[in-house]
Amino acid sequence: MSHVYVLVEHSAGELAEVTGELITAARPLGVVSAVVVGAQADQFDAELAQLGAAQVVQASAADYDQRLITPEVDALEALAKANPAPILLAATPAGNEIAGRLSARLASGALVNVDSVNAEGVATQTIFGGSYETHTKATGPSPIYTLRPGAVAADPQPAEGAAAPMPLPAATAKDATVTAFTPAEKSARPELTAAKVVVAGGRGVGDEFASVVEPLADALGGAVGATRDAVDEGFYDPAHQVGQTGVTVSPDLYIGLGISGAIQHTSGMQTAGTIIVVNQDQDEPFFQIADLGVVGDLHEIAPALVAELDKRKQ
Numbered sequence: 592m593s594h595v596y597v598l599v600e601h602s603a604g605e606l607a608e609v610t611g612e613l614i615t616a617a618r619p620l621g622v623v624s625a626v627v628v629g630a631q632a633d634q635f636d637a638e639l640a641q642l643g644a645a646q647v648v649q650a651s652a653a654d655y656d657q658r659l660i661t662p663e664v665d666a667l668e669a670l671a672k673a674n675p676a677p678i679l680l681a682a683t684p685a686g687n688e689i690a691g692r693l694s695a696r697l698a699s700g701a702l703v704n705v706d707s708v709n710a711e712g713v714a715t716q717t718i719f720g721g722s723y724e725t726h727t728k729a730t731g732p733s734p735i736y737t738l739r740p741g742a743v744a745a746d747p748q749p750a751e752g753a754a755a756p757m758p759l760p761a762a763t764a765k766d767a768t769v770t771a772f773t774p775a776e777k778s779a780r781p782e783l784t785a786a787k788v789v790v791a792g793g794r795g796v797g798d799e800f801a802s803v804v805e806p807l808a809d810a811l812g813g814a815v816g817a818t819r820d821a822v823d824e825g826f827y828d829p830a831h832q833v834g835q836t837g838v839t840v841s842p843d844l845y846i847g848l849g850i851s852g853a854i855q856h857t858s859g860m861q862t863a864g865t866i867i868v869v870n871q872d873q874d875e876p877f878f879q880i881a882d883l884g885v886v887g888d889l890h891e892i893a894p895a896l897v898a899e900l901d902k903r904k905q
Contacts (some may be wrong), residue, residue, distance in 0.1 A: 593621030596670055596733075597644070598663060598680045598689070599635065601627065603774070606638055608785040609681045609738075611745030614643045616738050617679045619710040623750070624648055626670065628663045630655045633754065640752020642745070647752050652759040659767045660685065662759055664692045669757075671697050675732035677712060682737035690735045699731025706742040706839075717835075717858055741784035741839035741859075775830075781814045783831060788813030789842045789860070791833055794820040795849020795870065795889060800827050803893045804848060810900040816840065818856045834859035848889045852877025869893070 595617045600607035610625075617623050625644035627635055632649035639647050650666035652658070667678055667689070678693065680686040682704045694701035705714040713728045714736055729735060762768070783789065790808040792800050792815075800815070804827075808815045817827040819834055833840055834856040845863035850856060852868070852875050860866075861880060868881040869889045878884040885892060 594624055594645075594674075594676045595620040595622070596648075596667060596676055596678045597623055597625050598667065598678070598686070599625050599627045599639065600681050600683070600686075601629065601635065603777075604631075604634065606635055607681070608745075608782050609683075609740040610639075611642045611747060612740065612743045613679055613681060613738055614639075615746045616707060616743040617677075618643065618748070620677050620679070620708060620712065622646070624670075624676075624755075625752075626650060626663075626666060628652070628655070628666050628759070633756070636752050636754055641747055641749050643748045643750050644752050645750040646755055648755045648757050650757045650759050652761070654762055656772070657769050658762050659769055660688055660692070661762070661766050663689050664696070665759055666757065667693055668696050671699075671733040677708075678733055678735045679708070680735070680737045682739045686737045690737050693733075693735050694731075697731065697733045697735075699733045699735055700729030701735040701737075702727055702729045703737045704739050705736050706739060708736050708738075722854060739839045741841055744841070780808065781812070783814040783816060783833075784838050784840055786814035786840070787842050788844045788846075789816045789833070789840050789863070790814075790846045790848065791816030791818065791850060791860070792821055792827065792848045793818040793850030793856075794824060794826075795851075796821065796826065797849075798826050799890065803890060806897045807846065807848075807893050810897045811844070811846075813842070813844070814840075816860070818850055818853075847877055847881075848893060850877055851875045852880070 622645045624646040625639045626648045628650040632651040690701045707715045788811045792804040816833040817831045839859045841862040843864040846867045867883045868877045869885045873886045
């Protein structure tokens with residue numbers, strides 16, 4: 592039976608939400624071998640089995656914390672050369688970097704930022720700001736795909752999760768050495784790509800995300816998103832950018848404040864269950880896909896909505 596390798600995303604002893612999405616997306620390609628790379632690669636066996644991994648490759652490296660990118664590349668290269676199969680990774684900056692290096696080492700094609708892959712290895716991608724959908728197939732003994740976080744809903748289907756230890760060689764002179772590491776501060780809000788509620792702000796919010804967007808997100812137990820314009824202007828952190836050059840989200844509720852609705856942004860959130868738009872200009876394209884459009888000043892409407900939500904919680 593055919594199989595597929597999935598590189599597991601994890602940090603600080605926890606699996607990333609995208610891992611379940613990767614295993615689900617990989618399932619049409621064959622039996623899933625989840626590849627965990629790290630100093631303690633054996634701590635996720637049970638969780639990965641519940642998500643659907645038939646095998647868990649424990650690629651351990653004692654000096655993992657002092658290395659960058661190469662342990663993952665080395666592990667996947669060794670596996671694919673011994674037993675060629677498709678490889679699926681998350682379309683993160685690190686994932687796309689690993690994919691490029693693997694493509695060169697394995698003489699196999701790589702497709703980045705895909706939305707899905709079918710049983711024949713044909714990937715679906717959206718291009719030109721979501722204007723077109725393409726269907727492309729990577730070639731080579733081990734075709735490589737990076738999946739956009741949030742593009743596929745995780746569908747856990749428990750499997751055996753058989754452990755397969757795989758010691759990795761120590762770093763060589765070619766490895767970059769990490770001399771210091773400062774982890775990003777983890778927010779108490781839900782992970783953006785997995786949140787059931789997302790409140791996003793555009794250029795119209797200005798530099799008032801902290802006083803307008805964040806309170807509404809917190810009142811609804813949601814995550815904060817931002818458009819590329821807002822990020823480019825320095826109004827909010829790039830990690831929260833939603834759209835073609837950001838992350839893809841598909842929450843039950845999406846509230847857009849001061850967002851025009853350029854296709855670059857809507858391509859990353861148009862599958863949301865309910866879309867609410869607040870903008871002073873009723874002719875903005877965002878209203879065309881909205882379930883509810885509110886024409887008015889977001890700086891007045893958002894705080895009033897927070898006050899009403901707080902009142903109802905009492």
